[in-house]
Amino acid sequence: MTTAPSLPVQSLDGPAEPDLVRIRDVIYQAAGIFHPDNKLQLLQDRCGRRMKELKLRSLREYTDCLTIRAGQHAELIALLNEITIGETCFFRNPAQLDALRRVVIPKILQAKSKLPLRSLRIWSAGCSTGEEPYTLQMLLLEEAGALLKDWAAEIFATDLNQHSLAHAQEAVYGSHSTRNLPPLYRKKYFLPRGDQLQVNPLVRSGVSFSRLNLSDDSRMTLMNSVDVILCCNVLIYFDLASKRRVIQHFFNNLLPDGYLFLGHSESLYGVNEDFRLVHLPGSTAYVKRERTPAGGKAI
Numbered sequence: 001m002t003t004a005p006s007l008p009v010q011s012l013d014g015p016a017e018p019d020l021v022r023i024r025d026v027i028y029q030a031a032g033i034f035h036p037d038n039k040l041q042l043l044q045d046r047c048g049r050r051m052k053e054l055k056l057r058s059l060r061e062y063t064d065c066l067t068i069r070a071g072q073h074a075e076l077i078a079l080l081n082e083i084t085i086g087e088t089c090f091f092r093n094p095a096q097l098d099a100l101r102r103v104v105i106p107k108i109l110q111a112k113s114k115l116p117l118r119s120l121r122i123w124s125a126g127c128s129t130g131e132e133p134y135t136l137q138m139l140l141l142e143e144a145g146a147l148l149k150d151w152a153a154e155i156f157a158t159d160l161n162q163h164s165l166a167h168a169q170e171a172v173y174g175s176h177s178t179r180n181l182p183p184l185y186r187k188k189y190f191l192p193r194g195d196q197l198q199v200n201p202l203v204r205s206g207v208s209f210s211r212l213n214l215s216d217d218s219r220m221t222l223m224n225s226v227d228v229i230l231c232c233n234v235l236i237y238f239d240l241a242s243k244r245r246v247i248q249h250f251f252n253n254l255l256p257d258g259y260l261f262l263g264h265s266e267s268l269y270g271v272n273e274d275f276r277l278v279h280l281p282g283s284t285a286y287v288k289r290e291r292t293p294a295g296g297k298a299i
Contacts, residue, residue: 016040019059023047023079026066030076031160032215032242033083046082050075077162084161086128086233090135090173091180093232095282096261100228101139103280104259106147108227111257120153123226123253125214126234127157130168130207131177134199136230137206138189158212158223165209171199215242220249227255233263240271247272251288260286 016037024035024043035043044059051062054075065075091097108120120140124133133155140153159165174196178186181197190197212219214234229250235243250260251274260275261283262268268275268286275286 017044017059019063020044020047022063023059023066026076027079027083028239028242030215031080031213032239032246033080033237034239034242043083046079049082050079053078081161081163084159084164084237086126086159086161086164088128088131089177089180090131090185091182092132092135093264093283094180096232096264097135097139099280099283099285100136100259100261101143104228104285105143108257108259109147109151112227118151120148120151120228121226122153122155122228123223123230124155124157125212125229125231125250127159127164127168127209128161129164129173129177130157130171130199130209131173132230132232133157133168133207133209134171134203137203138185140206141189141203153206154208155206156208156210158210160211160213162211165211168209171204172196173199214246214249217245217249220246220253223249223253225255226253226258228259228261229254230261232261233266235262235266243271247275251275254288256288258288260288262286 017040020040020043024040027043028034047059047062051057051059054062054065056062056065066072066079069075105120112118112120122136122140124136127133137155140148140155144153157168159168172193178190178197181190186197189200189203191200192198212223214220231246231250235246238246247260247268251272254260264283268277274289276289278285278287
């Protein structure tokens, strides 16, 4: 039996372990995720898991695995998988979902009604294990014969964590994930799998999953022509500079009058002034507005 390596514990009063700080910097540069000093113990624990897997005895050895040894990119992805485990469930924020269905989507469809291409594109950014995008797809299916009749709707979901994406594509969930699932949706859109539930093929076929690093500028520029972005409880792991960069990409990726939803405790205050905050029944969102330079016309 392999025992976990004995890592030097960071002192609350003294300086942090230099190799741990270096690992923090590597993660920040790669993914924009920042661990403040009071969160370094959590990072140290995650590194310990990888060190146990690799049978390494020191942070210095593990730092070399992330920076100079062969396979460093693969190991960085493995570490990111360890530190980006999300907590979510179906119908996690009912008020937000209700506002999306009853207010936001009708407004978008009305604004696009005269366009030749009748399409709706929704992006779940930081989708974790898939509960959010599948919830969205079920809501769209409920509107397929009415509000969305003759419209093509597409949901694409992205996350940094490979393990979470694999879980999402398998689409099998236990009682914790399905605890808020309304009985109608449980019966209509799920299949029994032992003591778990699997999302049925109709729902799964409407969602496309892919791995995306929100700090990858080149990939982010390709995520364009979106009507709605949901990025809930993701930016809490970013520092201000990284938040600003990600939010600027969201602004550029949204179509005119597109909507951005964040977690209920998240805000763009002090982060970005290009979006307009709107109050919805039981929820809030941000709308992409035209930029107006000082003394000029909107652009």
